[in-house]
Amino acid sequence: MIAVLALLAGVVLGVWLDPTVPAALQPYLPIAVVAALDAVFGGVRAKLDRIFDDKQFVVSFISNVLVAALIVYLGDQLGVGGQLSTGVVVVLGVRIFGNVAAIRRHLFRA
Amino acid sequence: MSDEQTETGTGWPQPAGPGRPAGPAGEPDPRPDAPDPDELSPLAPAGPVEEPDRDERSGAGAEPVEDVTVALPTSDEAAGEPAGDAGEAGGSGASASVRSRFSAAGVMIAALLALLGFTLVVQLKTTSTDPTSGATRQEDLVRILSDLDARENRLRQDIASLEESQRQLRSGEQGRQAALDEATRRADELGILAGTLPATGPGLSVRFEAGGKPISATRVLDAVQELRGAGAEAMQISGGDRATARIIASTYFLDGENGSLVVDGRRLTGPYTITVIGDPATMRTALNIPGGVVASVQGDGGNVIVEDREAAEVSALHAPIKLEHARPVS
Numbered sequence: 001m002i003a004v005l006a007l008l009a010g011v012v013l014g015v016w017l018d019p020t021v022p023a024a025l026q027p028y029l030p031i032a033v034v035a036a037l038d039a040v041f042g043g044v045r046a047k048l049d050r051i052f053d054d055k056q057f058v059v060s061f062i063s064n065v066l067v068a069a070l071i072v073y074l075g076d077q078l079g080v081g082g083q084l085s086t087g088v089v090v091v092l093g094v095r096i097f098g099n100v101a102a103i104r105r106h107l108f109r110a
Numbered sequence: 111m112s113d114e115q116t117e118t119g120t121g122w123p124q125p126a127g128p129g130r131p132a133g134p135a136g137e138p139d140p141r142p143d144a145p146d147p148d149e150l151s152p153l154a155p156a157g158p159v160e161e162p163d164r165d166e167r168s169g170a171g172a173e174p175v176e177d178v179t180v181a182l183p184t185s186d187e188a189a190g191e192p193a194g195d196a197g198e199a200g201g202s203g204a205s206a207s208v209r210s211r212f213s214a215a216g217v218m219i220a221a222l223l224a225l226l227g228f229t230l231v232v233q234l235k236t237t238s239t240d241p242t243s244g245a246t247r248q249e250d251l252v253r254i255l256s257d258l259d260a261r262e263n264r265l266r267q268d269i270a271s272l273e274e275s276q277r278q279l280r281s282g283e284q285g286r287q288a289a290l291d292e293a294t295r296r297a298d299e300l301g302i303l304a305g306t307l308p309a310t311g312p313g314l315s316v317r318f319e320a321g322g323k324p325i326s327a328t329r330v331l332d333a334v335q336e337l338r339g340a341g342a343e344a345m346q347i348s349g350g351d352r353a354t355a356r357i358i359a360s361t362y363f364l365d366g367e368n369g370s371l372v373v374d375g376r377r378l379t380g381p382y383t384i385t386v387i388g389d390p391a392t393m394r395t396a397l398n399i400p401g402g403v404v405a406s407v408q409g410d411g412g413n414v415i416v417e418d419r420e421a422a423e424v425s426a427l428h429a430p431i432k433l434e435h436a437r438p439v440s
Contacts, residue, residue, distance in 0.1 A: 006223040009227070033230050062222070
């Protein structure tokens with residue numbers, strides 16, 4: 001419940017403050033957001049599986065984001081940033097789909 | 111994959127290790143960690159990660175406010191936190207402070223989720239406000255730019271070549287028009303000289319009236335030569351029966367029977383009238399010189415009447431000459 005409220009608060013803040021993304025962060029922000037979404041869906045699924053662990057969630061959330069951004073940064077340095085970020089998005093998307101499928105099975109038994 | 115996720119809940123079980131070197135990577139997300147050290151500094155996994163993040167969050171002015179607002183309600187609980195976390199970090203695990211640890215992690219989770227929502231909205235807004243170039247990487251932008259540059263160059267060259275050909279065509283058209291005008295003008299001149307075109311202009315009407323003996327071809331030829339020498343440009347001769355012949359370079363005059371005159375094979379009877387286009391004063395003077403045409407005819411008993419014409423009409427035509435042997439040199 002608190003998590004949902006915090007998420008809503010963040011959304012409201014984002015809408016209200018309406019900041020501009022610094023140019024240096026622009027390539028990484030979408031990837032980081034997708035990685036965080038992956039972590040969030042994983043957390044929801046773990047919650048439903050009743051194996052949710054706060055610390056693990058926090059750590060995995062941060063590390064997800066950091067690793068995703070690191071991969072993209074590395075790709076940019078190597079000159080394959082576009083392709084690598086596409087790969088990261090694909091991998092994270094597959095994971096999100098898997099997590100959402102598990103959540104769906106929990107919620108709807110189907 | 112699903113097995114792995116079932117175990118870890120979030121997929122990537124090993125935390126901060128890989129994240130450390132990423133410090134300079136411009137990492138946006140770990141910002142919420144920053145306020146936490148004030149309250150939860152001993153928390154093991156968050157501690158290492160937050161250090162690099164702190165340096166990078168300088169650009170994000172809005173973040174601390176959010177974090178503080180989320181964190182404040184639980185600050186009192188967080189105050190009691192270090193003991194529990196220290197115990198956990200020491201590996202003893204699950205001691206009495208389950209409640210406080212839960213709240214600290216909850217704060218973290220709330221902060222992270224708030225940050226997620228925040229960045230999600232920011233990213234969505236950024237993408238929607240600038241859909242084309244906002245989400246495009248620098249190298250793609252450079253490639254697009256160079257593509258556009260090359261395209262611009264090509265189009266510029268096309269424009270230049272098309273303008274060049276347009277200029278050539280225009281000058282060619284002008285030249286052709288000028289040549290056509292010139293050719294038309296020359297054709298008119300030559301047509302008048304060759305007797306194939308009618309002509310009009312100031313000139314004279316010279317009437318030969320026979321006296322005792324008829325006008326001879328020699329007299330007429332003398333008159334024609336005199337007029338030519340005085341600058342006559344077009345001439346025709348008509349007889350008493352209105353028969354008319356154009357006088358051109360090849361015209362010949364013969365004495366015919368009964369005092370008639372044969373001009374180019376055509377038989378004319380007197381009196382003869384030569385209509386000539388040219389400078390009237392000069393031609394009149396040429397005809398009237400002492401011992402000239404007028405004097406000769408009058409010596410034969412005839413008469414020559416010279417009249418000025420404002421617009422002398424030379425309307426008789428000579429059939430075009432068909433050249434059989436001569437060819438233009440070109």
